[in-house]
Amino acid sequence: MGKIIRKLRLAAIFAMVSAFSVAGAFAQNAPYPAKPIKLIIPYAPGGGTDAVAAVFSDKLARKFGQPVVKENHAGSNSVLGTALLADAAPDGHTLLVVTGAIANNPFLYAKLPYKTPESFVPVSILTTYPFVLGIRSGLPFKNMQELIDYAKANPGKLTAGTPGRGAGAQLALGLLNKSAGIQIREIPFKGAGDSLNNVAGGFVDMVFSGYETVRPFVESGKMKAFAHTGTGALGNEKIPAIADTIPGFEYQNWLALIAPAGTPAAVTDKLNGTLKEIFAEQDTKDRLAGQNIMGIASSSTEAKSYLAKEMTTSKAVIESMGLKPE
Amino acid sequence: MEFLNHLGLGFEAALSLNNLTFCFIGVLVGTAIGILPGLGPLATIAMLLPLTYSLDPVTGLIMISGIYYGAQYGGSTTAILVNLPGESSSVVSCLDGHQMARNGRAGAALAIAAIGSFFAGTIATMLIAAFSPVLAEVAFLFGPVEYFAMMVLGLTAATLLAHGSFIKGVAMVLTGLILGLVGADINSGTYRFTFGYFSLTEGIEFVAVAMGLFAFTDIVTNIRGDQARDVTTPSLRNLWVNGKEAKEAALPVVRGTAIGSVLGLLPGGGAMISSFASYAIEKRLAKRPEEFGHGAIAGLAGPEAANNAGAQTSFIPMLTLGIPSNGVMALMIGALMVHNIAPGPYVMVSNPEVFWGLIASMWIGNAMLVVLNLPLIPLWVRLIQVHYWILYPIILTVCCVGLFSIENSLQPIYFAAGFTLVGCLFWRFRAEAAPLLLGFILGPLMEEHFRRALLLSNGDLAIFYRSPLSIVMLSVAAVMCLVILLPQIRRSRSVAFTENA
16 A cells, blocks of 8 residues: 555655756746745734835836735744745745845854855845844933943943844944944843834833834934944934944845845846836835935846855854854 | 724724624634533634634634633532533532522523623623723833733733632743743844744744644543533523522622622632632522532522623733633633734724724623523524544534644644643643743743843843832732742642542
8 A cells, every 4th residue: 555655655746846947948048037926024913124125026026017926934033934935936036025134043053054145046135234223212222422431431231132143234243343342231032013112111221223223212202212233314203224333344235136046136136126116106206215224236247246244143143142043 | 982983993893794603603613512511612713713823813812702701600500410520610500509409490590600701791891891991091101111020920820810820820921931932033033943934934833833732632631531411401491580589699790790890800819710619609698508519599690790790800810901701801802913903002093993893792792692691592492412533523623624734734733632632731730821921922922021121221130120010019919929928828728629520
């Protein structure tokens, strides 16, 4: 009985494989996209990644004349969703929006179910944006220098909430500790929301988070938008950059669109060109500006070298924080 | 009146066509499920959870809560017409409700149950709307220390008030805590008990646990025999309550509402205990207690109002503190967490449309139920007569599709199958599975807050008795444990329960 089933299963697999290869042969000649595109978001619905994806996915669908279906697969700092992409057919019908986490994970997870960057073709860097350092309203500091002086005089006294292992905000904190030579203690949370609430309640001293997530707490007076990790002054409040106090300090979070390795260059080129068109449109710019985010739409080659550069930076910061792959 | 503005916001959310539709689906499914003996709201909600993943959080919650209070209504229908409690909370309604039906007053009994429940639901909704903001002010007083203390209190109370053996309750909570350990450790990222499976790094899928322990286990245990049912078909001409009956029902409904509203707030309380308490009180207050058990209107009206009020107010601890007072509320917390909404005092601040939309929908749902319940009675009567061999394969198939759709993988189905086996064992041992689910959900949160508190204090345990809120909650939990361990009080507790049952 078992043997028969095994034989049947073999036959079925054979039939499926041949069906796929025939379909594959057709696909090479078929124009891209030939069917709906699946866009994987490796985070829970409603987060910042979703918001940016929403800006361009509708337009992509309209320009391609094929639906772009968003699927959220959250878990393990984006590893679960990323693994799904690595397993998908490299035909451009499955794509993934990643954050800076993809450059951090190789140094945090010992057994990733994919290889970075070999398993992927970066299509385009979509956006970069700085984190805002929000501090609880009870803290007396007037500027970054005062905060650093206090932290130097009282090592380990100040605390900072992070959204968890490998998130950009955790690295931003690590970078601040490293470059200022101070020791702000990390308090990990599950997700940015929880860490923000604890700063607002006064239980944790500060948090690095996106501008949009900090703003409601600043407006209700529970938090101060103290500094940010980019360059220049940010937003209507003219939030100063940390770089004004620590020259050269910069941490940008970023989003990129990636495809599985082996996706034909014709496909990534087409995607890339269409994204460039979309990001050049005024209402795309307006919608991203509303979130204080800058749209980029880089070329595939630029995206590749950006990822490589980010991996080098991440490795250095993660090692300086004493984190080891688990 | 700030709370009127909030209610306005809530009604705006709840009255959208989409939300109204799901509210209607919820109460309809809930009523159907409540009517079918054996299948409870816990099982149904566990089945429908995967569906809510793709809905807006507020829409998903509106549907789930519709099922929950719809089941309370439906349960009474079966109790009155068939003398089978469709729901554990409608056990009491069998006593006098079915007797009324046998005396030819089935229509009146159903009407009293529906109207009494609607009244209770309206009052309870207003209570939720009025009191929740008070608790929201407390929100920013809750940090890791206070959360930890509150969860210790919640788990203790849930174990204590669960029916059945105390030791078994403790054992179930602890089993839940252990199951909750699976997954990546939040501070270090170390994997615990994942046995090399990457899909376990996020923990065991909670829907699979809930479906296995409740939905599938219910089916397996019910399948042993298809009971012949003696259905009293009500004559619809007799639907209207006469003046004398209305007068007799009025005060018990008010008292039942009050009792249910208070008991619903307690962890482990809610609908069932409320209805028992109301029945006991009505019997004591009655001029002719000998009528109870022979169709006394007060014996139906009071408990019906109480179980509905209790079902409603049990939302308060869940929505404002993140503490589930029963299994359904535990599932609701799970549904919120899927949408990245951490249940607790912050929900009101961070997601006001979810919070107030849900509250407004409760009232709308209750109104729908009155409209739905009376004309559809003949249909419900036919539903009771559907055989399990038709019903169960359909339910099982739908459940498996739902489980598969969570991650597009078969793994949750295997897990649900495993937990069904475990659930059947629990059923044989007469151990209630709800405390396990509470432990499973609250355990990881408790650990998270405990360790975060210690991180903040640099490992100094004194942080737990430096906060007055935490001291109060931890001491209440300790006193509760002491009380249960004193043999004399334990004896009187079991006596109290046999008297009621």
